[in-house]
Amino acid sequence: MTSDMFIPDSPTATISGRPLSWYAKRLSVMQPGEVLTRLGSQCGLAVLSIRHHLGLAAAPANRLEARGYRFCRAMEPQLPIWIYRAHLDPGICNRVLAGGLPEGGWNWRWDDEPDVWHTAPDTGRTWPARFFGSIPYREGNTFGDVRRVWEPSRLQQLVTLARIAVEGPAALRERAVGLMEAQFLSWINANPYLTGVHYISAMECGLRLLAVCHAFDQVRPWLRRPERVWLAVVRLVEGHAALIRQRVSLHSSLGNHTIAEATALLYAGLLFPEMPHASRWRMAGLTLLESESSHQVLADGGGIEQGLCYLRFVSDLFHLASALLDARGEPVPDGLEQAVTRSRSFLAAMTDEAGALLSIGDGDGGYALGPVLDFTPAVSGRATGLTTFEASGYTVLEPAGSSGTRLILDHGPLGMAPCYAHGHADALAVLLRTGGQEVLVDPGTYTYTGHPEWRKYFRGTRAHNTVVVDGLDQAVQETAFQWSSPYTSRLLTCKECAGGDTILIAMHDGYLARTGVVHWRGILYRPPGLWVILDRLTGSGTHDLEVNWHLGLTPVPDGDGYMLDGSIGGLRLMVEGGAVAVHRGQTAPIIGWRSSFYGAKEPMDTLRMSRRGTLPHEFVTCVAMGDADGAGRQAAVSRLRTVMDDAHTH
Known part of the structure; x- marks a missing residue:
């Protein structure tokens, strides 16, 4: 899951740190309409870069304080709670309570230093804190594998901590919520709007938006610093949704990125209707999800990208979108429900007897919301x-x-x-x-x-x-x-x-x-x-x-x-x-x-x-x-x- 946008790095013979030959290859698969769209996007990014350099590119202004948003002032969860697993694996709980990630292979541990969000786990180098469009991140960059530095900043560990708070005793709850707040506010302080590697991918912004909403929705009664947390949530949602809407993956970049971005726009539009562009976000997200449901998931339930990891990823995102629409009393498009049903059946056939998904095609260990979702396909009774x-x-x-x-x-x-x-x-x-x-x-x-x-x-x-x-x-x-x-x-x-x-x-x-x-x-x-x-x-x-x-x-x-x-x-x-x-x-x-x-x-x-x-x-x-x-x-x-x-x- 990596961004495929054209982002200028410097006025030299390379773009985004890549030779022009790379762009010639990429242009070879684009239709004229896509080329024009991308040129327009580049112009928009150039303007954004100038505004950022002049200090004028702050996050979109919020007309209301956090308490003006129903999602922030509600006392009860606003998102469906049936989607979560009944019990979490003790190993996962121990890792996230120690400051790690739910999946142990990422080799990352949180501390209260800002660079923890920017240090490459594979090289130890620090990704630069400058306008995101000027950071070379594709293969051949000097910092490392960008996918590895992105994982902690998806903030999906906060969702796991929230589940620990909900399920555990009071002492454990206090520890989990305290760690949630500390990590979230640390990320906000270390990543000013449009600055750094974590704004490069619109999909990464989308996954972070989903995680933050699900995490703090569950622990709202126990927050220590609710005003500060909710204000940060509001600013993140509005800033991320605005950036996603400007940079949705379309044309030859349609894929799992598109589904994550569309789901985030639907969330922002439905959960924060008080925001000025909420109705546009909601409509854009729902339209994309509906149109892509028959494209991303084939007639037999397989994924068009031919990677089982990505099929599970888009299936979970479709499921999250369907569950949210249903919980808010909104009609769920038939195509969305059918895509979930088809993909679950296919994934069950590609899951071993221990419940593990087989390795076919690309797989980066990514989740729609972390390992807390109870969307795992059943494998019992599978036909021989x-x-x-x-x-x-x-x-x-x-x-x-x-x-x-x-x-x-x-x-x-x-x-x-x-x-x-x-x-x-x-x-x-x-x-x-x-x-x-x-x-x-x-x-x-x-x-x-x-x-x-x-x-x-x-x-x-x-x-x-x-x-x-x-x-x-x-x-x-x-x-x-x-x-x-x-x-x-x-x-x-x-x-x-x-x-x-x-x-x-x-x-x-x-x-x-x-x-x-x-x-x-x-x-x-x-x-x-x-x-x-x-x-x-x-x-x-x-x-x-x-x-x-x-x-x-x-x-x-x-x-x-x-x-x-x-x-x-x-x-x-x-x-x-x-x-x-x-x-x-x-x-x-x-x-x-x-x-x-x-x-x-x-x-x-x-x-x-x-x-x-x-x-x-x-x-x-x-x-x-x-x-x-x-x-x-x-x-x-x-x-x-x-x-x-x-x-x-x-």
């Missing part, structure tokens, strides 16, 4: 067998009677046109769990703007369980948030056969234009525990081919294959078709890494099969539970090859 999500392009196989076993085949598009910003080049990638253990995994995301070489790796084809041709990605990485030459994937065969076999056949054309190669992948599952994956590369000429298997278990050489150490049921991995090597934590080139949390990475085992030669060529991979019957395995491979031949012919 084959389920195909045609619009988003995933097929899920959960064999009946095989607890904790699931295979997912990705045969979907790259992402949301025209930039495909959060998509990964993972066509025909496979994820496999069995016995509740990860076998074939998606390595994750790691970073957005902090380390270009790592960003390139984790979103590239080599970091996924699929085939690489001539060292290329299946699409072309133009920038950290832009792809070109998108591929088309197709599911050709999906059937449960007599005798118990299940067969999937798919193909993609990501390499066709650049190398003349087409990748076909066939998968056969034979109960009770044999998976066969056959990769066929067709075309002409000589090519470098490789298939990478990113393993959640440690491979130990064993005869003609590998035992997966620690696996339940004794899994074996057998491969043929090329030279085999296991890589772990290597950097030249990068391979053998995973990122289980944004900003963190750790070594993992990656088994690579590679071959240089002419086409056609096949790689065969088998994962078998228990003692592998060689003859039975070869029979399964032969049957899969026959079905692939038929699919290829027709």
